[in-house]
Amino acid sequence: MNDIFASLESEVRSYSRTWPTTFDKAGGSWLYGEDGTPYLDFFAGAGALNYGHNNPRLKRKLIEYIERDGVTHGLDQATAAKREFLETIDEKLLKPRGLDYKVQFPGPTGTNSVESALKLVRKITGRESIISFTNAFHGMTLGSLSVTGNSMKRGGAGIPLVHSTPMPYDNYFDGQYPDFLYFERLLEDSGSGLNEPAAVIVETLQGEGGINSSRPEWLRGLRELCDKHGMLLIVDDVQMGCGRTGPFFSFEEAGITPDIVCLSKSIGGYGMPLALTLIKSEHDVWEPGEHNGTFRGNNPAFVTASEALKLYWSDDALQKSTIAKGERVGQVIGEIADKYEGAQAKGRGLARGLGFEDPETAGKISKAAFDRKLILETSGPQSEVIKIMPPLTVSDEELEQGLQIIVDSVQAVLA
Ligand code: PMP
Numbered sequence: 283m284n285d286i287f288a289s290l291e292s293e294v295r296s297y298s299r300t301w302p303t304t305f306d307k308a309g310g311s312w313l314y315g316e317d318g319t320p321y322l323d324f325f326a327g328a329g330a331l332n333y334g335h336n337n338p339r340l341k342r343k344l345i346e347y348i349e350r351d352g353v354t355h356g357l358d359q360a361t362a363a364k365r366e367f368l369e370t371i372d373e374k375l376l377k378p379r380g381l382d383y384k385v386q387f388p389g390p391t392g393t394n395s396v397e398s399a400l401k402l403v404r405k406i407t408g409r410e411s412i413i414s415f416t417n418a419f420h421g422m423t424l425g426s427l428s429v430t431g432n433s434m435k436r437g438g439a440g441i442p443l444v445h446s447t448p449m450p451y452d453n454y455f456d457g458q459y460p461d462f463l464y465f466e467r468l469l470e471d472s473g474s475g476l477n478e479p480a481a482v483i484v485e486t487l488q489g490e491g492g493i494n495s496s497r498p499e500w501l502r503g504l505r506e507l508c509d510k511h512g513m514l515l516i517v518d519d520v521q522m523g524c525g526r527t528g529p530f531f532s533f534e535e536a537g538i539t540p541d542i543v544c545l546s547k548s549i550g551g552y553g554m555p556l557a558l559t560l561i562k563s564e565h566d567v568w569e570p571g572e573h574n575g576t577f578r579g580n581n582p583a584f585v586t587a588s589e590a591l592k593l594y595w596s597d598d599a600l601q602k603s604t605i606a607k608g609e610r611v612g613q614v615i616g617e618i619a620d621k622y623e624g625a626q627a628k629g630r631g632l633a634r635g636l637g638f639e640d641p642e643t644a645g646k647i648s649k650a651a652f653d654r655k656l657i658l659e660t661s662g663p664q665s666e667v668i669k670i671m672p673p674l675t676v677s678d679e680e681l682e683q684g685l686q687i688i689v690d691s692v693q694a695v696l697a
Contacts, residue, residue, distance in 0.1 A: 308335035390555035392520035392546035393421025417491030492662030493635025524548035527631035551590030650691035
């Protein structure tokens with residue numbers, strides 16, 4: 283890699299260290315180094331590239347839009363591109379699922395959506411505290427960081443967890459205690475200081491937290507608990523939404539309806555920043571100007587987002603193929619887990635993971651895969667989980683190629 287990165291770029295960088303190549307081009311499931319070396323990408327922008335790199339059909343729409351001088355920057359002005367996006371999301375996503383949400387554009391990235399949700403639930407309920415979960419990840423700004431269960435991410439800055447309380451995520455105690463026992467006790471104990479939280483924020487499958495999937499019955503129990511105690515339910519679908527687990531929304535499988543949904547990453551379709559906060563209509567109590575931001579309406583991203591919804595969510599083909607491909611990944615990682623003690627197969631849909639007992643093993647496997655030209659991220663509290671998240675548009679052939687590299691890399695490190 284060129285030394286300029288080491289000499290000029292802040293020490294905060296991490297991916298450039300994990301994958302020490304300068305990438306220059308990308309297409310579909312592939313990234314290409316400057317020397318033309320192809321790398322199979324099973325990282326997919328941490329879930330931002332569900333439709334692959336430079337998806338040709340989305341690219342065409344974007345080029346057409348730019349060539350006809352479509353509005354690029356528009357704050358929250360009404361634009362034709364935004365109108366089309368709102369119509370498309372209503373027609374392709376909300377109406378078919380019987381969902382009655384208002385769409386807010388909270389800022390360019392996932393954390394902006396989480397921040398707006400955290401602000402809004404306090405305004406709606408007049409309460410202050412927020413319940414989050416162990417190993418949760420919700421973003422890097424102060425509010426979202428305060429509900430993120432990873433102290434390293436606080437960067438030594440000592441972000442206080444005032445008004446935010448982490449609860450055990452599904453299966454935290456390996457089934458030793460009934461679900462929500464601790465949570466319910468605290469809610470019912472008037473001395474706990476926790477009797478009136480404004481909301482619960484949850485990922486149905488924790489991506490950064492180590493590919494921890496919650497059970498549908500646990501999510502239904504959480505919905506019931508929220509209703510019983512007047513708490514709103516925020517589902518953070520920033521990483522697991524847009525079809526990553528199969529259905530468009532990761533909570534669909536559980537049959538629950540959150541009060542607020544946070545979306546970003548793949549919603550723009552083309553890897554461009556776009557975030558949405560979906561708010562149940564009855565909870566849309568925002569006044570104009572209460573949540574501003576210069577980059578709140580990314581019009582080129584509206585164009586690719588609308589096209590992606592039309593291309594991939596007019597029928598259930600992508601959902602079905604994601605589930606089928608995910609099962610194939612599940613089969614291969616299941617075999618790995620059976621073969622190597624301490625290895626654990628995790629996840630659902632095309633959000634899969636291989637957990638190991640220590641971060642060194644996961645790091646070595648990720649490196650062995652990179653040497654074999656496959657890009658795999660690690661996640662989990664200690665980075666001890668290999669994350670397997672190819673674009674949903676990955677071909678069967680590419681999937682098999684990547685899986686073989688995973689098998690070979692595990693073998694090289696653990697044999
Ligand atoms: N929520 C979840 C579940 C995420 O995975 C992420 C990003 N990894 C975020 C929020 C924050 O999104 P962004 O990095 O776009 O701010």
